[in-house]
Structures are given as C-alpha cells and as structure tokens.
Amino acid sequence: MKPENKNFFERVYRVAEQIPYGRVTSYGAIAKYLGAARSARMVGWAMNGAGNLPKVPAHRVVNKIGLLTGKHHFDGTNLMQQLLENEGIQVIDNQIQHFEKHFWDPFTELGVQEELD
Numbered sequence: 001m002k003p004e005n006k007n008f009f010e011r012v013y014r015v016a017e018q019i020p021y022g023r024v025t026s027y028g029a030i031a032k033y034l035g036a037a038r039s040a041r042m043v044g045w046a047m048n049g050a051g052n053l054p055k056v057p058a059h060r061v062v063n064k065i066g067l068l069t070g071k072h073h074f075d076g077t078n079l080m081q082q083l084l085e086n087e088g089i090q091v092i093d094n095q096i097q098h099f100e101k102h103f104w105d106p107f108t109e110l111g112v113q114e115e116l117d
Helices: 003-016 027-033 040-048 079-086 106-110
Strands: none
Touching: 003 027, 003 040, 027 040, 027 106
C-alpha cells in the first residue's frame, strides 16, 4: 500500500471510531469530511480492511442511501446486518430503514476536520 493511502486509511479509521452505537454514516460522508469528497470508494476500501481493527465499527459505514454494500467483507452472510440490528437499526433487503434517523454526519458531529489530524 502506498504511504499516502495508509495515511488516508488511518484518518478514515479515526473518523469511523467516532460513530456512536446505533448510528451509521456513509462512505461519502467520511470522504467529504476528510476533504476528499470524490474518494468514497477509497473509504470503502479502508472499511474492507478494518476487519482486524476491533475499535473500528466498519458495520456502521454504508452507502449513501443506506445499502449494506460492504456486507460481503464480513464473516458470515448476514453479520453486518446482525451487528446493526443488535444496535436497534432495522435492515430490510440489505437496506437500513429510516436511514436519515440513524445517519451520523461527521461535519455536524465532529466539527473541524483538523481535530483528527
């Protein structure tokens, strides 16, 4: 992995670690917060590699409309859904119900991005 990618992934993980229990965010929201609005896919790659990082709740990061697009990166076919449902988030057909109610926006919740650098 390129050093700049490693640094970006670490920044992604620091944001993801802040997502509270029972809340979710999107790949794009994290990318935008980090000043890389067009890097949602790279945030997804970071989340794919977060499986060995117990402090990073990768199951709380979904696509922009609440679809569990990263679910195949979790052990077991429905583990991502089960983890979310254990936190009180209803998932039907791989989509979070009432997504806007559960959505956690790093900009409004964390404030200025430099605090994580």
